[in-house]
Amino acid sequence: MRSVDATLPPVPGIASADVLIDRSARTRFRLGFDRAMGWLTPLLFLVAIVPILDMVYYVSLKAVPHLTWTIITGTNPYEANVYLGVPLYTTFYVIGLATAIAVALGLFGGIATAELLPEQWANAARTGANLLVGTPSIIIGYLGYLGFVLYFGWGPVFIAGVVTLSFFMTPYVFRTADLAFSSIPRHIREAALGSGAGPSQYIVRVGLPIAFPQVLTGVFLAMAIGIGETAPLVVTMQPGVLVPQNLFSPAKTLTMVIWENFQSPLAANQVLAFEAAFLLLVIVLALNVVVRVISARYQKRLEGLYQ
């Protein structure tokens, strides 16, 4: 085999347009620009994650030294600084019900938008979802307060918070479901319809398995956002001390614990706020890991589909 460098550069007798080594100023600039961007992009990424890392560090610093199992398992609901078990349970309770509602609304809405609705309706729905995502959570909370707490007369109870929170989460599920179904290559849809599947059969048998990893990511994203949400809950739920007994009980989530305690002059209450914040961080992190693992497993089956 000929050695690589022996033949380059000078090859006598070929036209300049055929020379493949390019040392022109423009090309050198472009290559330099590419390289600079290759460094700049990760650098800017680092700048972007510094505040996040700082927050994780600060919360851990404040919370970890006081961390014991009794924070979760302590039994006396009135001994505030050792008792996060009830708010932790309530958080899962609230988020579980809110996710169920958000998935029901968002998934059906997203699929209908991507597959069934006429173009104008679909675009109207997308605009609505985008507006809802852009709405500050305190405004959603206020609407929930006006609607469920006052107008429906439910009062500041568990179910009012759950429904308000689910309205906040729905557009995230909606958008990923819409996007996942819209980005399925057209020939796959045509192949399914061409083999005699009806639209609903296509959606259930072909579309959903393909869109599943993306939809799942959207659902978990909505959960992670919902778990961290405070504003819609503090205005629609009366903070309870006990686990909610029924849909019309008072209830208190971890975020509400933080809200109540982080500005307290008492050091013990501040510790409680940081413990709650730490628990939330762990939950959100765990959710992210779970969604990565599950969607990676499903994504593997789909390799090659989008080529």
Place this chain on the structure above:
Amino acid sequence: MNAAAAPMGGPVMSVDHLTVTAKTKKVLLNDISLDFPPNSLTAVVGPSGCGKTTLVRSLNRMTELTPGLRVKGAVYYLGQNIYDRRVNPVLVRRRIGMVFQRPTVFPSSIYANASFGLRLVHEEEEKVDVAVRHALTRAGLWDEVKDDLDRPALSLSGGQQQRLCIARALAVEPRVLLMDEPSSALDPAATQRLEATMEHLKESMVLVLVTHNVGQAARVSDRVAFLHTGRLIEVGNTDEILERPKDPLTQQFITGRFL
């Protein structure tokens, strides 16, 4: 096979002990050596998965766009190894153009599609007009589209779109055009027109045509290279390979297709 020593009169391109390995350690191409003489059309044939597409993609460093592929050996273009570290892959792809299986026009006008490559090299306006017309003529599309070059390219038929893709590749005046099953998505009439375009183009440049259609290879090619499981089984003039194949594998493949 001595491209490096004598670029003038020698092959325009030559492949020298080329081995391509996938991330999974699977050998896609195994020690291929092959010459492409000037003004010729070489058809690369073989059963599915034999490495035809990998071979043409490695001729203009498109393999780099597939993560995990490792290329060993050399591909010479007029005596220059295109895998040399100092070679600019953009210049490689300008001299060695490529047309793909599915017609892939960009969602803009016919004119914008045909002039796409020229815009990348910042060619002057008047030159672009001339080059677009020249490229569309060579691709055999000019007469059909000359009245309305501002029409959306997506409004063309599949065969016209594929010839527009060829014109887009030709506009930057490459010496080599690689075609990866360009007629597999076209009907017989469009295929016939495409083949006429190829006949015309091979008088002035090197064409490499991947095809799974032995009939097409017989109609348009001067030389045939037969690949099987990543190995080059045999290469030679089309008449010889198709009528008197030396290797039983080639024999099987050809007769299987002709039956």
